Amino acid sequence: MTTAEQRTAELREQLNFHIYRYHVLSAPVITDAEYDKLYHELRALEAAHPELITPDSPTQRAGSDLSEDFPKLRHPAPILSLSNCYSVEELRAWEERNLKLLPSGTQLAYTLEPKLDGLSIVITYENGLLTRAATRGNGEVGDDVTANVRTIRSVPLRIPVDAAKARYPTAQRLTVRGEVLFLKQDFEKVNQKQAEQGLPLFVNARNTASGALKQKDSRITAARPLTAYLYSIVEMVGITLDKQWDMLEYLRDMGFLIVPDAALYPTLYAVIAQLPTWESRKRGLAFEIDGVVVKINDLNIARELGIVGKDPRYATAYKFPAEEVTTKLLGVTVNIGRTGKVTPTAQLEPVFVGGVTVVNATLHNYQQIAALDIQQGDTVIIKRSGEVIPYVIGPVTALRTGEETPILPPERCPYCQTAIVQPQGAVDHFCPNLVCPERVLRSIEFFVSKGAMDIEGMGPQTVKALIERGLVRDEADVFYLKPEHLAGLEGFAEKKIANLMAAIAAARQRPLAQLLASLGIDGVGGKIANDLANHFGGIEALMQATVEEIDALEGIGEVLAQSIVAWFAEAHHQRLLQKMAAAGVRMVGEQKVVAGDQLAGLSFVLTGTLPTLAREEAEALIQAHGGKITGSVSKKTSYVLMGEAPGSKAEKARQLGVPIISEADLRRLIGD
Ligand code: IVH
Numbered sequence: 001m002t003t004a005e006q007r008t009a010e011l012r013e014q015l016n017f018h019i020y021r022y023h024v025l026s027a028p029v030i031t032d033a034e035y036d037k038l039y040h041e042l043r044a045l046e047a048a049h050p051e052l053i054t055p056d057s058p059t060q061r062a063g064s065d066l067s068e069d070f071p072k073l074r075h076p077a078p079i080l081s082l083s084n085c086y087s088v089e090e091l092r093a094w095e096e097r098n099l100k101l102l103p104s105g106t107q108l109a110y111t112l113e114p115k116l117d118g119l120s121i122v123i124t125y126e127n128g129l130l131t132r133a134a135t136r137g138n139g140e141v142g143d144d145v146t147a148n149v150r151t152i153r154s155v156p157l158r159i160p161v162d163a164a165k166a167r168y169p170t171a172q173r174l175t176v177r178g179e180v181l182f183l184k185q186d187f188e189k190v191n192q193k194q195a196e197q198g199l200p201l202f203v204n205a206r207n208t209a210s211g212a213l214k215q216k217d218s219r220i221t222a223a224r225p226l227t228a229y230l231y232s233i234v235e236m237v238g239i240t241l242d243k244q245w246d247m248l249e250y251l252r253d254m255g256f257l258i259v260p261d262a263a264l265y266p267t268l269y270a271v272i273a274q275l276p277t278w279e280s281r282k283r284g285l286a287f288e289i290d291g292v293v294v295k296i297n298d299l300n301i302a303r304e305l306g307i308v309g310k311d312p313r314y315a316t317a318y319k320f321p322a323e324e325v326t327t328k329l330l331g332v333t334v335n336i337g338r339t340g341k342v343t344p345t346a347q348l349e350p351v352f353v354g355g356v357t358v359v360n361a362t363l364h365n366y367q368q369i370a371a372l373d374i375q376q377g378d379t380v381i382i383k384r385s386g387e388v389i390p391y392v393i394g395p396v397t398a399l400r401t402g403e404e405t406p407i408l409p410p411e412r413c414p415y416c417q418t419a420i421v422q423p424q425g426a427v428d429h430f431c432p433n434l435v436c437p438e439r440v441l442r443s444i445e446f447f448v449s450k451g452a453m454d455i456e457g458m459g460p461q462t463v464k465a466l467i468e469r470g471l472v473r474d475e476a477d478v479f480y481l482k483p484e485h486l487a488g489l490e491g492f493a494e495k496k497i498a499n500l501m502a503a504i505a506a507a508r509q510r511p512l513a514q515l516l517a518s519l520g521i522d523g524v525g526g527k528i529a530n531d532l533a534n535h536f537g538g539i540e541a542l543m544q545a546t547v548e549e550i551d552a553l554e555g556i557g558e559v560l561a562q563s564i565v566a567w568f569a570e571a572h573h574q575r576l577l578q579k580m581a582a583a584g585v586r587m588v589g590e591q592k593v594v595a596g597d598q599l600a601g602l603s604f605v606l607t608g609t610l611p612t613l614a615r616e617e618a619e620a621l622i623q624a625h626g627g628k629i630t631g632s633v634s635k636k637t638s639y640v641l642m643g644e645a646p647g648s649k650a651e652k653a654r655q656l657g658v659p660i661i662s663e664a665d666l667r668r669l670i671g672d
Pocket of ligand 1: 080081082113114115116117118119120179231232259293312315317
């Protein structure tokens with residue numbers, strides 16, 4: 001047996017097994033993307049070795065969505081499918097193959113469109129009137145779903161929708177093709193309704209759209225808010241267009257919703273440059289896509305290139321890397337964060353997902369593990385989408401062998417052996433030991449990091465090495481480091497030591513707010529740290545502050561105020577701050593300039609560009625005269641200070657009758 005022969009046999013067997021799991025047992029053991037990958041591998045092998053095609057090959061189930069419930073409609077031309085590419089290399093190879101079939105020197109321009117994850121629909125208009133609509137069916141004939149398609153609001157019943165604006169004449173007969181789907185928000189609404197009625201939720205938007213379109217009673221379809229986006233013309237009588245881009249324009253002109261964000265590019269190079277943008281944009285789109293479609297713009301060339309099987313050569317789908325895959329959960333390790341929070345982390349059999357090889361994934365917390373019934377040894381589904389940390393969606397229980405074991409929270413912290421606690425009402429477990437070496441490591445890593453005290457040259461590796469040598473035991477120790485301490489560290493030559501010492505010296509002078517935000521007080525990020533620094537002016541005053549005093553600040557609630565007071569009450573933290581102060585770390589805010597109290601008790605909202613003062617200058621001027629700055633206009637706002645090109649705040653002020661003043665008025669108020 002040749003390797004190809006062996007592999008096709010293997011793939012056939014695997015695919016038939018998965019078809020059975022999915023369609024007969026309703027208990028799939030791989031994801032759709034994994035199935036697709038196997039299927040496409042078989043298709044490619046069979047295309048290269050047609051003699052290996054057997055009648056029981058899954059590729060020989062003529063792709064068909066025909067159902068007995070509907071009369072059939074014959075399509076005016078075959079409704080073709082698309083080949084797939086999974087990498088930029090494959091995309092380049094696709095172009096190479098095409099160029100070989102074309103006269104030398106041919107330049108190809110391309111349209112780039114999202115690949116909508118719905119189902120194909122074919123709609124015919126005669127003299128502008130919608131007369132029939134069909135599913136793709138087997139590509140030759142489809143199910144007649146005219147009554148159902150008529151319920152889709154984005155499908156015009158007559159074209160052109162706006163005759164006055166149409167630049168093209170209407171074709172005598174026009175058959176168009178597009179995709180029917182649920183917008184993400186509409187799918188959520190459908191599920192909300194299901195939930196309200198106590199009915200089971202729909203899992204998959206695409207299958208639900210298919211189900212909605214295939215209702216015998218079109219009133220049921222009408223109750224499901226489907227959307228149709230169009231992307232091509234199957235047949236047009238009376239007009240000829242010879243560019244894909246012109247077809248899209250024509251469809252738009254007639255009043256159809258066309259595939260969103262389609263664009264035309266002069267070269268494949270320019271198309272490839274767009275791919276990362278599409279991938280990152282994917283999550284923010286209103287609809288699901290599973291890739292993009294690249295099409296040669298010139299339809300005469302497209303015709304010349306012809307078809308392989310069911311796929312035209314002129315177009316191809318670039319599929320994004322699968323985001324969900326299955327793999328084995330080998331074990332669970334425990335991560336302790338700087339707050340002591342315990343995060344169980346799945347150790348996985350290495351698996352390629354979302355474009356990278358993943359060996360661990362977060363399991364969030366033990367409540368989640370129990371709710372999803374995830375066990376050690378399970379085959380689990382992993383998701384990695386964009387930059388999000390990979391996580392475990394759930395187990396494939398159908399693959400259990402009985403050898404699996406439950407996953408329980410640790411009784412003791414693996415780093416300091418302190419008993420793990422779960423505070424009343426909390427989802428998470430914690431290591432309560434403030435001097436747990438792992439917590440200390442994480443706290444120091446955070447303290448020196450870019451978003452915090454920003455000590456350049458002190459990455460996690462360096463922090464770890466310093467702790468291991470006993471040179472740093474807490475955040476304050478960082479300020480006691482001397483060049484001779486660093487001399488022995490790996491990779492620390494003279495220049496690097498000097499740079500790090502300079503960075504540490506600079507960090508001593510960071511503004512008070514930055515120091516506060518770096519201490520890792522629960523809930524105290526940049527904005528709150530700023531407000532605290534402005535109000536209290538120094539660590540000393542903040543340490544003395546009561547819950548009521550802190551709670552009185554705008555944007556700080558009682559719970560946060562309590563957590564801040566509790567943090568400063570901890571002897572360990574007080575010592576830490578004393579130690580920092582002794583090392584020369586700045587503990588007070590900038591001296592506030594008090595110029596007067598003419599604006600005491602008044603609150604200001606700023607909008608637009610002022611004639612001479614920058615925004616910060618205006619704010620400082622108001623504060624220096626005892627006034628307060630707030631972000632949004634309310635009835636309590638004393639004045640709105642307005643400049644050029646004001647935003648909606650000016651409008652709001654007018655509605656609420658809040659006086660609007662200019663920079664000159666402000667100067668008069670302070671007697672300038
Ligand atoms: S063009 C010959 N364009 O993807 C032209 N198809 O995997 C073939 N699809 O059956 C179709 N978005 O249902 C085209 N912008 C788009 C598309 C698109 C989604 C679907 C379509 C097709 C399937 C092929």
